[in-house]
Amino acid sequence: MLFETLATSGHEQVVFCNNPDAGLKAIIAVHNTVLGPAVGGVRMRHYANEADAVRDVLRLGRTMTYKNALAGLNIGGGKAVILGDPKVDKTEALFRAFGRAVDALGGRYITAEDVGTDVNDMELIYLETEFVTGVHQVHGGSGDPAPFTAYGTLQGLMASLQRKFGHEEVGKVSIAVQGLGHIGMELVKLLKERGAKLFVADLDPKLVERAVSEYGAEAVSCSDIYDVPADVFAPCAMEGVIDAQTLERLKAKIVCGSANNQLASHAVGDELYRRGILYAPDYAVNAGGVMNVSLEIDGYNRERAMRLIRSIYHNVSKIFDLSERENISPQYAADRIAEARLTSIGKLKLPMGRTRPRMGHLRGEH
Numbered sequence: 001m002l003f004e005t006l007a008t009s010g011h012e013q014v015v016f017c018n019n020p021d022a023g024l025k026a027i028i029a030v031h032n033t034v035l036g037p038a039v040g041g042v043r044m045r046h047y048a049n050e051a052d053a054v055r056d057v058l059r060l061g062r063t064m065t066y067k068n069a070l071a072g073l074n075i076g077g078g079k080a081v082i083l084g085d086p087k088v089d090k091t092e093a094l095f096r097a098f099g100r101a102v103d104a105l106g107g108r109y110i111t112a113e114d115v116g117t118d119v120n121d122m123e124l125i126y127l128e129t130e131f132v133t134g135v136h137q138v139h140g141g142s143g144d145p146a147p148f149t150a151y152g153t154l155q156g157l158m159a160s161l162q163r164k165f166g167h168e169e170v171g172k173v174s175i176a177v178q179g180l181g182h183i184g185m186e187l188v189k190l191l192k193e194r195g196a197k198l199f200v201a202d203l204d205p206k207l208v209e210r211a212v213s214e215y216g217a218e219a220v221s222c223s224d225i226y227d228v229p230a231d232v233f234a235p236c237a238m239e240g241v242i243d244a245q246t247l248e249r250l251k252a253k254i255v256c257g258s259a260n261n262q263l264a265s266h267a268v269g270d271e272l273y274r275r276g277i278l279y280a281p282d283y284a285v286n287a288g289g290v291m292n293v294s295l296e297i298d299g300y301n302r303e304r305a306m307r308l309i310r311s312i313y314h315n316v317s318k319i320f321d322l323s324e325r326e327n328i329s330p331q332y333a334a335d336r337i338a339e340a341r342l343t344s345i346g347k348l349k350l351p352m353g354r355t356r357p358r359m360g361h362l363r364g365e366h
């Protein structure tokens, strides 16, 4: 059953890590190393059951392959999940045990932050392995990727505004931001600086309060955020938020946000396209974080990172071009561009695994 799933999802390798002394139950999914070592964050989450965790890590690992390929990065795709509640189950031993599991893969998988993990967790992993990014800048790292993901999301948003409204002036539009976590709050800040009218929702009332008092946003309940009369809907919370029901309620003309796997299915994406709602594919828009951490492999340089992240505008525009030319929805267009690169480079290179990536932060290049 599991092997069948792996065959369908195309994963090269899936590792189950179990260390009862450290309380660690984790899964590392190496999806594809054709372009380079598999890079993707480690998510910590309390899953209802183990099957949900497997499904999540496999889907996220595959998404990373597409994200990294489309972003033009020389890295493959993978992801890890740690089963546990990030609010209560985090310990030094847990992350060090996870670090050892990552190290045992010899560089085929390089980890980073994701939902439920942060820079401090990466520092604990770094005690056990060099194959971790998003560590503190004093260690040659690039720090928390979230502000870079938010900045990249802004680039995707501007490309979408240009395509839909013929201008990229954020100050002329209204935006509904769903989720005010690491990315959402930073995005709200960037949008406010540019004069946007903002609607916000989060499960955590304290975050909503902050967005209202610091950035003048209008608070909306989590259930009503789909209905607000905003030009743009920006999902920055969890996956699968656009489905057959929520789609009916959207007033926005653009969907562009940071959340991974925003569409419940490709059919939902087709329906958005049919209705003339411009969907900026999530994995093109939210690549800023992985672009930033990927530079740690060669030696981090902030200026280079910002330049790379600004290329998201171009990447998203290219997707819209193909979508218009071929009359296909943007998410199919994005998949096509990513797959074309994987296929053409795959013919040139051997799969990774024989060479260890030389991590820039160990060479002190930053």
Ligand code: NAI
Pocket: 113, 114, 115, 116, 145, 146, 149, 178, 179, 180, 181, 182, 183, 184, 201, 202, 203, 204, 207, 222, 236, 237, 238, 239, 258, 259, 260, 286, 287, 289, 290
């Ligand atoms: P986070 O965990 O810091 O924030 C998520 C926020 O969404 C939380 O404040 C939570 O209360 C809120 N939320 C959850 N369900 C909600 C609902 N139904 N309605 C409204 N709010 C809800 O996560 P982070 O780092 O901000 O990431 C957000 C999304 O962006 C995730 O899907 C993540 O996978 C994706 N992403 C994050 C990257 C990063 O650099 N952190 C990189 C690429 C993608």
